[in-house]
Amino acid sequence: MPPELAARRERRPFAAHLLGQNIGVLLVFALLAAAVLLYCVFFWIRQQSLPGNFELTSTVNNTMPLAMAAIGQTIVVLTRGLDLSVGGIIDLTNALAAVHIQDNAGSMLGWTALVLLVGAALGLVNGLLVGVGRLQPIVVTLATLSIFQGLAIRVLPQPGGAIPPSYTAALVDPNNPWALLYLGLCILLWLAFRRSALGVAIFAIGNDEGAARANGIKVVQSKVIAYTLSGVFAAAGGLFLAATATAGDATSGNGFTLSSIVAVVLGGVNLFGGRGSAVGAIAGAFVTTMIVNILFFSEIDPLYQSFYEGLFLIIAVVVGAVLGRLLRRRR
C-alpha cells in the first residue's frame, strides 16, 4: 500500500458543493424574481390590481419559442460553439407548419414530427460542417442562417397560412398556462442529458477540447449531435411560434438568433463553453420576456423600446456578474 499522502481534511457536504457549483442558475432565478416583482409594481400602478392567470398564460406562451431556442443554443454553447442559424431554422419550420398543418390529428402529429425532423436535418448540416469539416461555428451558422432564411421565403413568400385552432390549443392554450408542462418535460430531459454519456462528453469538450480528446471522448460525434439537437429545439421553437401567432411568417424567427444568445448568457451559461444549464437558459428566456412586459407597462415610447431593452440587459448582466464574483470569492 502506498503511504498516506496527506491527512484528511474537513469535507463540505455534497449538497453544499452542488449549490456552489450552480450559482449561475440561482442568480438567474433571483433576477427573474426581481423582474416579476418590478412588473407587478408597474401593473399595480396602471391597473390597481395584480396580474393573474391571463398575464401568466400570455407570458408563458410568448416565451415558449424563445425558451425552446435557448435550450438548443445552450447545448451548442456548452461545446464552446455558437448556433447563429437558430433564427433561420425557426423561420423555415414556422413557414412549413403554417403551410402544411391541417385540422386533423393525423396531419398535426405527422407534420409536427416531420418539422422536428427537418430541424434535426438542418442542425445536422451545421454539425457536419463544424465537427467533421472543422470550420468555425460562427462562419458556418452565419452562412446557413442566410440559406435557411432563403428557403423559408420559398416555402412561404408572404405572411399567411393558417394554424388550426386545435393545434394552438394543444401547444399554447390561450386560457391556461399548460405550456409549462412542455417546459417541465424539457427540464426532465435536460436533467437526464446532464447525467448521460453524451452530456458528459459535451461538457467535457467545452471544458477543454484537447483534454477531452486525450481522455478518449468522441469529440466530432458529440459536436455533430449537439448541433443536431439545437436544430430540433429550434424547430420546436418554430412550431410554438406558429401556434402562438396562429399563422406563418417566414421572417418572424429572425430575432431569435440574438435573443437565444441573450437568454443563454442571462441564464449563466458560459459563452466559452463547459459551464451552464438549460434550466438557467429557460429562466433567462423568461427574464427577456419580462423586460418587454415591464417596458410595456411603464409606458415608455415604443420608439425607445429597443434602447431600454438594451439598457436593462446590460444592467442584468452586470449585476449577475458582480454577484457571481462576490459569491465565488466568499467560498
Next chain:
Amino acid sequence: MTESGATAGGGSPPAVAAVKLVKSFGGVQALNAASFAAAPGEVHALVGENGAGKSTLIKILGGRLRPDAGTVWLKGEAVELYGPGAAHRRGAWTVFQELTLLPWMTVAENLLLGDEPRGALGLIDRRRMSRDADAALDRLGIHHIDPDALVEDIPLAARQIVEIVRVVIREPAILLLDEPTSSLGEHEVAWLFDLIRELRARQTCIVFTSHRWNEIASIADRITIFRNGAEVGTYRRIEEREAITLMTGQRLDTLFPPVPPLAAEVPMLEAQGIAAPGISAIGFTLRRGEILGVGGLTGHGHRELFLTLFGALRAERGTILVGGEALRLRGPRDAIRAGLGIALVPEDRKTEGLLLPMTIRDNLTLAILKRISRLGVIEAGAEAERTTRLADALQIKTPSLMQPAGSLSGGNQQKVLIGRWLLAQSRILLLYDVTRGVDIATKHEIYELMVRLIGEGRAILFYSSDAEELAHLCHRVLVMREGRIAAELAAPNLSAEAIVAAAVRDSLAA
C-alpha cells in the same frame, strides 16, 4: 551493457515496444526510427534532452498521435492506434505532461470520466460517483482532495495527483508517464514512487520520462537514452556523467560557468520595506553585475515579490528604487520604462507572457513595437534584422523565426522570454524559475547567457526552485519564508544545503 531495441530482457514478449517509429511536424523531425521495448513488471525510463522525441514517443504509444512510419507493439501484438480510446482498450493509459483535466468539472467526474457508475434508467448516479471517487482516493492514501470540488478550485499539486490517480484506477497493464514529477513536491514524488513500486509488483509495465537524474536512478529498472529522435541505447546501470554525454553527444565538463566577481558596488535596484499580499518587509539591494538569488520552498511569496517588482501586483507599502531614484509603479509599463524586464515561468509551464500561436519574431519584439514602428506601422526590415541577430546570440533552436512560439521546446521558449527584454534594453532582469523543466544542455546555455548579461553591466534577480543552481550561479542568495526574507547567504556560507536549511529552519525548530 546495451541491448537491442525491440526485445525485452527475458523470454516473455514485451508489454510495449516501439519499432522504428518516425514522426515529423512540419519541417521538424521529432522521431527518426526510434525503438525501445519494456517488459511487464518493469519500470523503464526514457531520457534525453528536450526535443529528443520522448514526449512524441509517449503520445504515439498512448494513441494521441499516429506515427508516419514504424510499428507499435502492445502485449506482443502489432497495433494501429486510432485514438486514446484504442490504447485504453488494450490496457495502455497515459499520464500526460500537460494537464488534461477538465477544470469546471468535479474531481469525481474527472476521475471516473467515461466509466461513471449508472443508476436508474442507465443515468449517471452522481452521489455514487462521489462515493466511488472518495473510496478510490482513500485506497491510494489520498485524503486531502475533496471529490466534489471543481478541479479549478484545487491547488496545482493536487491536480497533478488527480491526473495520476485517474489513470491508475483504470488498472492499466501499461502505464505511460510523461514527466510526472515536473510539478510535484518531494513528498508527492515519494508517494508516486511507492505507488509505482506497488504497480511493478503487480506486473504493470511502467514507462516514464524525467529530467531528474536522482529519480531515474532510484526507480528505473532500465534506461533508454534518446538523442535527436532515436535511441542511443538501453542500459541497466549508467552513470549520470556518461548518460549526459550520450544525451548531448558532447562532454559537459562543467555545467555551471564561472561567475565573475562584482567589479564595483553600484546599486541598480533597491527594495525598501515592500509589502504586498503574500509578502512583507522585503528589503534588498541588487548591484550592477550581480546575480542575486532568491530561494526557498514554493509558495512562500517569491512569485508575489517578482510580480510586485514588475508592477503587475500593487505594493501596499515600501519603496522601489531604480538607479537610486524612487519608482512609481502603476503597472508593468512603468517597470519596462524604468529598465526592468521579467521572465516568469508559471507553475504549469504553459509559458506566461509568450503568445504561443504568434511567431517567435512577434514575441521578441512585443515590448518594443513603438521603437521599431513608423507612424504606427512596424518596419519589417528593422524587426527582421534585430531579431535574427538576437536569436543567433541566444541560440534559439528553430528552423525559422516565423514559426509559432508554441513550436519551440520549453527551454527555447524561455530564451525568447529573456530575449524580449534584451531587445527592450532592460538593465534589470527578473528571472523566475527559467530553467525548470529544461534539459541540461539548454540549462547550460541559459547559465552562460546569464553570465554574459551581467558582464555587459546588467543585474539579475534570479528565483529558482533548484538550490544547487542558486548556490553555483549567485553572488548572494535571499531565502524567503512565509513572505519574508529569512536569511541572506553569501560565500563562504553559500551552499545548496545552507539554502535548504534556511528555508525550513523554522519548521524544524518548532
